[in-house]
Amino acid sequence: MKSRAADVIVWCSDEAPGFRPNRPQDLTFVGNIVQAMESYGKGQLTGTIPLSDVDRVIAIGSDGMMAAVARARHGVLAPYLTKKHHGIGSINSPMQCMMKEICAQCLQLHRDPESGKETAVFSCFNQDQSLDHVDWANLRQRLSQNGTQEKLTKQWIDRCLQKLGVREPVTA
Numbered sequence: 001m002k003s004r005a006a007d008v009i010v011w012c013s014d015e016a017p018g019f020r021p022n023r024p025q026d027l028t029f030v031g032n033i034v035q036a037m038e039s040y041g042k043g044q045l046t047g048t049i050p051l052s053d054v055d056r057v058i059a060i061g062s063d064g065m066m067a068a069v070a071r072a073r074h075g076v077l078a079p080y081l082t083k084k085h086h087g088i089g090s091i092n093s094p095m096q097c098m099m100k101e102i103c104a105q106c107l108q109l110h111r112d113p114e115s116g117k118e119t120a121v122f123s124c125f126n127q128d129q130s131l132d133h134v135d136w137a138n139l140r141q142r143l144s145q146n147g148t149q150e151k152l153t154k155q156w157i158d159r160c161l162q163k164l165g166v167r168e169p170v171t172a
């Protein structure tokens with residue numbers, strides 16, 4: 001896999017053996033994203049751009065991963081990041097119309113970290129939201145509404161792949 005969209009890529013996988021980068025400047029890490037960033041900050045992963053030069057952290061992925069990155073910026077990653085950096089998450093609220101402020105299915109609760117004041121935003125209107133303002137518990141609760149449908153879809157896809165011989169039957 002080649003990428004010209006980034007100066008350095010840290011290919012990160014929760015499961016061994018992980019990825020094998022094919023550009024000399026890229027790195028690989030087995031573990032979660034926060035552990036990879038911490039390792040990079042400590043210099044255990046030696047990239048060409050110091051973490052202290054980073055002025056934007058953009059998290060895109062599961063709500064759990066984005067919440068972990070949001071927290072870690074003020075915890076384990078704080079010694080390696082500049083205090084002035086911006087933390088942005090691509091918030092994956094449940095959506096319906098995606099027509100920007102019509103149905104309100106995508107409402108996301110925000111809480112100002114300083115004043116505690118609560119506001120709501122339409123995620124389909126603005127998906128890129130401040131990591132420090134998103135109420136992560138609210139997002140998790142909203143996303144869990146789709147849990148049953150997602151489990152059924154996963155089972156259906158597993159069954160289709162088994163029928164096609166692409167995947168072994170799951171024995172549990």
Ligand code: FES
Binds near residue numbers: 094095099105107
């Ligand atoms: S999904 Fe309908 S307003 Fe955002």
